[in-house]
Amino acid sequence: MWPYLNKAICASIRSMTEPMFAEYVGMFQIKTIAFENLSLGTIPPDIYGFKICETNENELVLEPAVRWAGNPNIVLVVKVLTFRITIQASRTHVWHQYHLSLKVLIIYFLFTGCRYANTCGPKGNFETSCSNHTMFCKCFSLSAEKTRDRLRIECSWRGSYVYTRSLSYYPGAVPRTIKMQIASLYLWPQSLEIPILDPSTVAINKPVGILHVKVVRAHKLLKMDFLGTSDPYVQLNLTGESLPAKKTSIKKRNLNPVWNEKFKLVVKDPESQVLQLEVFDWDKVGAHDRLGMQFVPLKLLTANETKEFKLDLLKHTFIADPYDKKPRGNIVIELTYAPFREESIKVDGIGDVLSRKESSLDRPSENSSEVLSGAGLLSVTVQGAEDVEGLRHNNPYAVIRFRGDKKKTKKIKKTRHPLWNEEFQFMLEEPPLNDTIRIQVMSRRKGIGFHSKECLGKLDINLTDVVHNGRINTKYHLLNSKNGKIHVDIKWTIV
Numbered sequence: 001m002w003p004y005l006n007k008a009i010c011a012s013i014r015s016m017t018e019p020m021f022a023e024y025v026g027m028f029q030i031k032t033i034a035f036e037n038l039s040l041g042t043i044p045p046d047i048y049g050f051k052i053c054e055t056n057e058n059e060l061v062l063e064p065a066v067r068w069a070g071n072p073n074i075v076l077v078v079k080v081l082t083f084r085i086t087i088q089a090s091r092t093h094v095w096h097q098y099h100l101s102l103k104v105l106i107i108y109f110l111f112t113g114c115r116y117a118n119t120c121g122p123k124g125n126f127e128t129s130c131s132n133h134t135m136f137c138k139c140f141s142l143s144a145e146k147t148r149d150r151l152r153i154e155c156s157w158r159g160s161y162v163y164t165r166s167l168s169y170y171p172g173a174v175p176r177t178i179k180m181q182i183a184s185l186y187l188w189p190q191s192l193e194i195p196i197l198d199p200s201t202v203a204i205n206k207p208v209g210i211l212h213v214k215v216v217r218a219h220k221l222l223k224m225d226f227l228g229t230s231d232p233y234v235q236l237n238l239t240g241e242s243l244p245a246k247k248t249s250i251k252k253r254n255l256n257p258v259w260n261e262k263f264k265l266v267v268k269d270p271e272s273q274v275l276q277l278e279v280f281d282w283d284k285v286g287a288h289d290r291l292g293m294q295f296v297p298l299k300l301l302t303a304n305e306t307k308e309f310k311l312d313l314l315k316h317t318f319i320a321d322p323y324d325k326k327p328r329g330n331i332v333i334e335l336t337y338a339p340f341r342e343e344s345i346k347v348d349g350i351g352d353v354l355s356r357k358e359s360s361l362d363r364p365s366e367n368s369s370e371v372l373s374g375a376g377l378l379s380v381t382v383q384g385a386e387d388v389e390g391l392r393h394n395n396p397y398a399v400i401r402f403r404g405d406k407k408k409t410k411k412i413k414k415t416r417h418p419l420w421n422e423e424f425q426f427m428l429e430e431p432p433l434n435d436t437i438r439i440q441v442m443s444r445r446k447g448i449g450f451h452s453k454e455c456l457g458k459l460d461i462n463l464t465d466v467v468h469n470g471r472i473n474t475k476y477h478l479l480n481s482k483n484g485k486i487h488v489d490i491k492w493t494i495v
Contacts, residue, residue, distance in 0.1 A: 002044035010038045023287045031079040036086070041071035049097070065097040207377060207425065209339035210495050211238070211265040211275065211298065212306075215248050217258040220329040221313075222291050224281040229253040231282040232291060234331070238265050238298075239274045243425075250282045255329075264427045266377060270298040270337060279313060279331060292328035301337040308334050340377075340493050376494045378402075378426040378463070380437065382409055383487035384419040388456040388478070390443040396456055398486070400424055401438045411444060431492065432463040441478060441486060457481030459488075466490045 014035065021033035049065035074089040215234050224230045231252050237245035246265070251257035267273060275296040280288040292313025301307055313328040382398045390396075396418045397411040405426065412418040441456040457478025466472050471491040478484035 002042075006040045009040060014038065027286050029081050031081070033076070033078050035075065036077045037073045037075040039073045041073060043068070043070050045094075062100040063097065064100065066094075067096070068092070068094040070094075205268045207266045207268055207340070207379065207493070209267045209270065209303075209337055210377065210427070211267050212336040212338060213246075213263045213265060213275065214334040215259045215261050215263070216308075216332040216334060217256070217260075218279060218313075218329055218331045219256050220327070221255045221257070221279065222281075222326075222328055223255065224289050224291065225253075227253075230255060230291065232257050232279055233282055234259065235278045235280060236263065236265075237276055238267065239276060240268070240272070241266075266425050266427070267298065267337065267339075270301070270339075273298050275335070277311070277331060277333070292331075294331065296333075296335065298337060301335055303337055303339050306334055306336045308332065338495055340495065374431075374494060375427070375429050376431060376492055378428055378432060378466075379423055379489075379491045379493065380426070381423040381489040381491075382420050382439065383489060384417070384421065385441055385457075385478075385484060385486045386417050386475075387483040387485065388418070388441050388443075388481060389416050389484070390454050390456050392451050392454065393443055393445045394456075395443045395445055396441050397444070398422075399440045399442055401440075402426055403435065431467045433467055435463050436460050437463060437490070439486060439488065441481075441484065455480065457484040457486070459486060461488070461490065463490070463492075466492050 017035075024030055024033060045066050045068040047064045047066055051063040053061040053063065070092045072089055072092050076087045078085040078087070213236060215236070218232060218234075221230055221232055231250055232254065233250045234248040235245045236247075237243070243266075246263045248259045248261045251259070265275070275298065276293070277295070278293045279291040281291055282288055292315065294311040294313055296309055296311070310330055310332050312330050315326075315328065380400055380402075382400065385396060385398070388394070388396050394416055395411050395413045396415065398409040398420060400407045403426070407424045409420040409422045412420070438458065438460050440458040442453060443456055444453045446452075457480055459476050459478055461472075461476070471489070473489040475485045475487045478486055
């Protein structure tokens with residue numbers, strides 16, 4: 001599996017680092033930051049010790065000890081003015097021991113992906129046992145716990161003469177910083193998710209509820225500006241989601257801001273998802289400074305009960321970091337987890353195309369006045385398309401437009417039968433009885449020109465039937481297309 005894991009991990013690293021690099025482009029005369037080469041090499045990790053534990057449960061418990069002395073080919077290129085700075089990782093060693101628990105869930109063996117998280121930093125406390133790794137699959141439930149041996153990461157690097165000479169004035173600081181940044185990417189509750197299968201072939205994890213977040217206030221924040229103040233705002237999101245983070249308003253020149261702003265986040269797994277809060281100092285020029293961060297696991301919440309949290313802000317996820325002794329203030333939030341009604345999350349029957357009559361089986365049992373009022377979640381899943389053909393190229397992707405919002409699927413190259421299986425969600429305060437949603441199938445190729453983009457077909461769907469039936473899952477003929485069809489699954493879920 002190593003060649004495939006190598007490819008998947010590198011793709012995840014690129015997707016995570018590209019937005020970070022983009023923030024620094026333009027600062028300090030930096031023109032570009034990009035990986036010239038990114039590969040973990042051909043040497044897979046080595047299991048040099050193995051222990052099997054007996055339990056009274058119907059499970060298999062393993063404790064492997066893993067080390068990896070890889071031959072990665074990682075080259076980062078930074079262009080500053082006319083200079084080209086090259087940074088290359090030349091040696092990487094990782095030692096790790098963890099606890100695996102495998103439980104049979106269903107009879108079909110199909111791994112869909114891997115999620116990795118580390119609960120202890122390089123200098124954490126290892127006397128207690130805590131959740132460390134999680135691998136999600138359709139056959140096994142795989143979790144891991146930290147054992148006595150702590151996570152060790154060693155990495156040597158080399159670069160251009162000017163770069164290495166400038167860093168030599170800070171012995172020990174740069175390796176320590178790099179180690180902490182790498183480890184913090186996987187420190188619980190943050191995790192590295194490795195998709196082993198193509199997402200279009202895997203069932204989507206459906207929403208099960210809404211998290212109501214009220215950001216109340218913060219107290220005694222750090223002074224980051226020249227005049228001894230800060231311009232704070234809060235950014236919040238749920239782990240395991242690729243949606244853009246929600247943001248509060250900016251409170252200018254205020255170390256004790258009061259927001260009282262409310263947000264709604266879609267929850268897919270309340271047992272594993274975590275609310276991540278980050279407080280930033282807004283700057284007009286350059287990257288915004290992070291004042292602190294905190295996490296709240298959703299499993300701490302009771303359904304439909306509001307709970308207030310007063311959280312001390314941390315510099316990063318290393319709680320026991322000896323270099324972080326500065327108080328960063330605190331933040332007060334109120335959280336309420338509202339699961340969907342049972343009638344709205346029934347398991348649907350198997351079928352390629354569901355008619356309105358069939359989809360009405362998922363209709364909520366409440367009376368029509370309750371169904372046609374109140375807040376809810378509109379879920380739009382674009383499954384795929386058939387026989388879409390452009391005049392000059394066929395690289396189809398779907399564009400969804402609803403109430404001013406615009407969302408896109410991934411682009412699939414050189415095909416007339418794309419399979420996306422991507423879901424988009426819209427939180428609404430009232431049912432979309434008089435609304436329509438527009439879906440366009442577009443094709444785009446590289447380059448700039450009049451024919452770099454063309455429309456392969458479009459469709460307008462009235463949502464009245466979706467509200468009344470609860471769900472519509474069918475194939476539609478595309479307008480302005482000879483034989484093109486698109487498969488769309490639209491569901492209205494009452495909160």
